Every structure is written in C-alpha cells, then in structure tokens.
Amino acid sequence: MTTYAALIYAADVDWTAPEHAEEMAEYGEFGRGAAAVIRGGAALYPTSTATTVRVSGGKGGDVVTGDGPYAETKEVLTGFYLLECSDLDEAVATAARIPAAWHGVVEVRPVIPM
Amino acid sequence: MTEHHDGQFDGHATLVRLVRDEGRRVLATLIRTVGDWQVAEDAVADAVERALATWPRTGVPAQPRAWLIVTARRCAIDLLRRERRRAEKEASAVDLLPPPGERDDDTIDDDLLRLVFTCCHPALEPSAQVALALRTLCGLSTAEVARALLVGEATMGKRITRTKQKIARAGIPYRVPDAHELSDRLLGVAATVYFLFNEGYSATSGDVPLRADLAAEAVRLARLVHDLLPDEPTAIGLLALLLLQHSRRDARVDAEGRPVLLAEQDRARWHREEIVEAVALIGRGLRRCPDRPDPYLTQAAIAACHALAPSPPETDWAAIVSWYDVLLTVRDGPVERLNRAVAIGERDGPAAGLAAVDAVDGLGDYAPWLASRALLLARLGRDADARDAVDLALAAETNAARRDDLHRRVALLRPVSSTDASHGPGSTKIANGSRGDGPDRPRPA
Numbered sequence: 130m131t132t133y134a135a136l137i138y139a140a141d142v143d144w145t146a147p148e149h150a151e152e153m154a155e156y157g158e159f160g161r162g163a164a165a166v167i168r169g170g171a172a173l174y175p176t177s178t179a180t181t182v183r184v185s186g187g188k189g190g191d192v193v194t195g196d197g198p199y200a201e202t203k204e205v206l207t208g209f210y211l212l213e214c215s216d217l218d219e220a221v222a223t224a225a226r227i228p229a230a231w232h233g234v235v236e237v238r239p240v241i242p243m
Numbered sequence: 244m245t246e247h248h249d250g251q252f253d254g255h256a257t258l259v260r261l262v263r264d265e266g267r268r269v270l271a272t273l274i275r276t277v278g279d280w281q282v283a284e285d286a287v288a289d290a291v292e293r294a295l296a297t298w299p300r301t302g303v304p305a306q307p308r309a310w311l312i313v314t315a316r317r318c319a320i321d322l323l324r325r326e327r328r329r330a331e332k333e334a335s336a337v338d339l340l341p342p343p344g345e346r347d348d349d350t351i352d353d354d355l356l357r358l359v360f361t362c363c364h365p366a367l368e369p370s371a372q373v374a375l376a377l378r379t380l381c382g383l384s385t386a387e388v389a390r391a392l393l394v395g396e397a398t399m400g401k402r403i404t405r406t407k408q409k410i411a412r413a414g415i416p417y418r419v420p421d422a423h424e425l426s427d428r429l430l431g432v433a434a435t436v437y438f439l440f441n442e443g444y445s446a447t448s449g450d451v452p453l454r455a456d457l458a459a460e461a462v463r464l465a466r467l468v469h470d471l472l473p474d475e476p477t478a479i480g481l482l483a484l485l486l487l488q489h490s491r492r493d494a495r496v497d498a499e500g501r502p503v504l505l506a507e508q509d510r511a512r513w514h515r516e517e518i519v520e521a522v523a524l525i526g527r528g529l530r531r532c533p534d535r536p537d538p539y540l541t542q543a544a545i546a547a548c549h550a551l552a553p554s555p556p557e558t559d560w561a562a563i564v565s566w567y568d569v570l571l572t573v574r575d576g577p578v579e580r581l582n583r584a585v586a587i588g589e590r591d592g593p594a595a596g597l598a599a600v601d602a603v604d605g606l607g608d609y610a611p612w613l614a615s616r617a618l619l620l621a622r623l624g625r626d627a628d629a630r631d632a633v634d635l636a637l638a639a640e641t642n643a644a645r646r647d648d649l650h651r652r653v654a655l656l657r658p659v660s661s662t663d664a665s666h667g668p669g670s671t672k673i674a675n676g677s678r679g680d681g682p683d684r685p686r687p688a
Binding site: 220 | 418
C-alpha cells in the first residue's frame with residue numbers, strides 16, 4: 130500500500146460561506162463513500178489567509194515570511210486528502226471522485242513515509 | 244513472433260534482432276518476478292550480452308528464450324545478493340524468481356502486455372513513454388534511444404531513470420488494465436506507438452540512420468501489440484495504418500533523399516505485400532466494431548483508399564469522403580474536418596472544396612488550412628485571392644520544406660509570380676503530401 134496526497138485545485142474562495150454549502154455537501158458524500166482509503170485531509174481557507182515561509186540561506190538561515198500563496202494562478206490548492214491505496218490506478222480512480230476533479234484539478238502525489 | 248531455432252547463426256543483425264525480441268519478453272517476466280525494474284533490466288542486459296558473446300560460437304540454442312530466462316534469472320540473483328545484503332531479503336527474492344525452465348507462453352505474453360501498458364501509462368509524460376518503450380520494448384541502449392530521439396545521452400539517461408523512479412514511487416501498477424478500461428488505455432498505447440512512428444517517418448536522409456529505423460521499430464511494436472491483443476480494433480487499426488504508411492518508405496524520398504509528393508511517387512516501389520496485409524486487417528477489424536468504428540481503423544481505411552488506387556486520378560475520393568464522415572463520428576476535430584473538406588475538393592471540385600474548407604472553424608492561423616485555401620483559390624483561377632492566401636499561408640508555415648511544397652503546388656496549378664522571389668529557396672520536389680490531406684503527412688493521433 131502507498132499513501133497518496135490528493136491535492137485539490139479549485140476556486141480561491143471561502144468554502145465555509147453559505148453559497149458553497151451544496152458543494153461542501155458533495156465533499157461530505159465523497160468522504161463517506163471513500164472512507165475506506167481516506168487517511169486524513171482538510172479543506173483550506175482561501176489563499177488570502179496563506180503565509181509562505183522560506184528560509185534564506187538554507188538550514189538555520191533567516192526565516193523569511195511572506196504573504197499570499199506560493200504561486201498565484203486562477204486555481205489554487207484548496208484542500209487535500211491522504212489516501213492509502215494499493216497502486217496509482219486506485220489513487221487516480223479515487224481522486225476522480227473528488228468533486229474538484231470535476232471542474233478543476235486534483236494533483237496526486239505519493240507521500241514520503243516519515 | 245518469428246522464431247529462429249535452427250541453431251544456425253545467420254548474420255549478426257538477425258542474431259541481435261532475435262536476442263532483442265526474446266530479451267524484452269524475458270525482461271517483462273523478470274520485472275514482475277523480481278519487482279525491481281532496475282535489477283531486472285541489468286540482469287537481462289547481462290544475459291543479452293552473454294548471448295551475443297556466446298551464440299556466434301556455439302550456435303543459437305534450441306530454446307533461446309529459456310536460455311535467456313535462466314541466464315537472466317541467475318544474473319538477477321547475483322545482483323540481488325550483491326545489492327541487498329540482508330539475508331532474508333535475498334532469500335525471499337530468490338524464492339520469488341520463477342523456477343528455471345518455466346516456459347508458460349501465456350504468462351510470458353501477459354508479462355509483455357503488462358510491460359506495454361506500464362510503459363504507456365497515462366501518468367507518464369508522452370516523451371518519457373516513448374523513451375521507455377524504446378529502451379525496454381525495443382531493447383535499444385540508452386545511447387541509441389538518445390540518438391534516435393535527438394537528445395543528449397546524459398539527458399536521456401536521466402529521463403529514463405526519472406521515469407522508472409516515478410513508476411516505483413508513484414506505484415504505477417504492473418498490470419494489464421481491466422476489461423472496462425482496456426480500450427481507453429489501448430488508445431494511449433496506440434498514441435505512443437504512432438508518435439514513435441512519426442518520429443521516424445519525419446526523419447530525412449540527413450538524419451542519423453537510427454531515426455529512420457524508428458518507423459520500423461514502431462511497426463514492430465504495433466505488430467507486438469496486435470499479436471498480444473489480436474481482437475482489439477485499435478490494435479488491428481494501428482498495425483494496418485502503420486503498415487500502409489510504412490509501405491511507401493522506398494518511394495516517398497527521391498535519390499537525393501528529398502520527399503516526393505504522394506501523387507508523384509512510383510507506386511511500383513510501394514511494398515505491395517504490406518498493403519495486402521493491411522487491407523485484410525482492416526476488413527477483419529471493421530467486422531469487430533460495426534457500431535462504433537475505431538479511429539485508427541478508420542484512418543487506416545482512408546490510407547487504404549490511397550494505397551489501392553492504381554494511379555492518383557483513379558483515387559476513390561468519394562470513398563475517402565465517406566470514411567472521413569465515419570472518422571468524424573469518433574474523432575471530431577478541426578484537423579479531421581479540414582482533411583474531409585480537402586477530399587470534398589477532390590471529389591466535387593474546387594468550389595465545393597473551398598466552401599467546405601471555409602466552413603471549418605478554429606483553424607484561422609493553422610498553416611495547412613491556409614495552404615488548402617490558397618490551392619483551391621488557385622484551382623478556381625482567382626489569382627489575386629490565391630496570392631493573398633499564399634502569403635498568409637507562408638507567414639504561418641515555419642517549416643521550410645512545407646513552404647517549398649506550397650510554392651511548388653501552387654506553381655503546378657497556376658503561376659503565382661509575385662510571391663516567388665521572397666519565399667524559400669524554391670527548390671523543387673520538396674513535399675510532404677500530395678494534398679492537404681494526409682496519409683503522407685501523418686498527424687499525431
């Protein structure tokens with residue numbers, strides 16, 4: 130089994146706002162349906178709340194705190210799931226059930242075991 | 244698969260081909276049993292090297308595949324012993340390897356199919372798929388793959404390593420897709436093989452010889468996929484399409500290595516036996532998918548219309564238009580629509596053709612669309628419009644050979660004097676297709 134991060138790229142909005150209740154309900158439905166492989170995950174607040182952290186000069190260097198997301202595009206990282214699947218095909222099949230995949234992008238990446 | 248078990252060593256090239264064909268089967272099995280791509284590859288490379296060193300002296304063994312499997316398996320065990328010091332891992336690895344003498348051809352074919360689908364997995368970049376297919380399925384060395392794809396050897400080595408890492412880390416499964424996803428995944432395999440064919444097809448005589456061999460490698464791969472999945476319309480169509488295009492290899496360049504218009508090719512130099520095989524394949528394939536024709540099969544049918552015409556004027560353009568109508572039902576894109584419009588121009592005359600070409604949306608700055616308009620306007624005798632259209636087409640066309648081609652084709656129809664001097668070296672017989680439409684200018688599928 131491999132653990133995959135399914136990174137959700139969607140509109141940069143406040144998903145807790147009432148007008149998104151219906152979509153959030155679809156995420157709830159996905160979460161219940163795929164509970165067998167979901168190991169964790171979260172929805173994220175909009176990028177206006179994001180902070181970037183960079184350490185200048187490498188390990189032990191100055192911590193440079195910046196505002197906003199790392200890369201600004203129309204679609205941004207809005208959440209993620211940790212999925213434990215037997216192989217990439219299962220991870221992709223599961224990610225395809227995440228609502229964001231229907232209108233935006235979900236990026237699937239293997240997670241480094243720590 | 245043709246096998247040579249006569250124990251006779253008849254030429255180094257034949258031996259290399261035999262060892263490569265068998266070697267990839269052995270590799271496919273070893274990847275599954277060892278579970279480590281790199282160890283499997285090194286072991287097979289070792290076994291292949293030993294075969295090439297030994298067989299010229301001893302003769303080809305009666306069972307070359309069994310010889311290679313046994314040798315590669317021993318090499319793999321040696322490698323695992325050296326690389327994995329821990330005793331229990333070594334023991335389990337040895338247990339996993341198939342017993343010597345296992346010659347279950349079905350299993351071996353399944354493994355080869357697993358290798359095909361893994362190399363062409365959609366999670367891999369298309370260029371990485373092609374490199375990996377050449378490396379593992381065609382048995383080319385990294386240096387040969389690099390030369391064939393016009394990439395530096397170090398860069399290619401890194402690309403192949405990265406691709407194998409992605410397969411291992413991302414967990415791309417070593418398996419044949421389930422029935423419900425097989426036809427979709429097979430389209431991906433076909434796209435990779437077709438891309439490979441085009442790489443070789445578009446090579447000119449000045450290129451390294453290996454590049455031109457890519458087309459032959461692609462035909463071999465298409466044959467392999469067809470042998471493994473003989474009932475799949477895409478596999479049938481892909482092999483037929485490549486056979487038809489490849490059958491013209493000796494006629495499509497002149498003595499100086501320059502491309503020759505399809506209409507001007509010496510049809511006696513087409514490889515008739517390949518055309519015959521392709522036509523039979525198309526017939527068999529179409530019977531397998533009467534309701535939803537496969538796009539490769541349909542393109543093969545169009546290519547067959549050209550291949551079967553005894554001379555260019557005898558081309559059955561009505562049949563070609565009909566096949567494009569079929570193609571549009573499964574693959575509807577502006578390029579397909581343009582090709583159909585050009586065929587209409589051949590069937591019904593330039594006025595109908597121009598109307599059809601103008602009706603295709605979304606190709607406003609696409610050079611072949613502009614060139615098709617220019618040629619149809621020239622055929623209609625609308626010289627001023629044709630000149631404007633030629634200028635637009637030349638501005639959009641970046642490929643020098645195609646610019647020359649357009650000059651030449653317009654000049655054949657009607658001299659367009661004012662534009663000639665400023666565009667291109669004006670050499671003749673540089674062309675890539677008889678009409679805008681394309682069996683001699685294959686497009687990525």
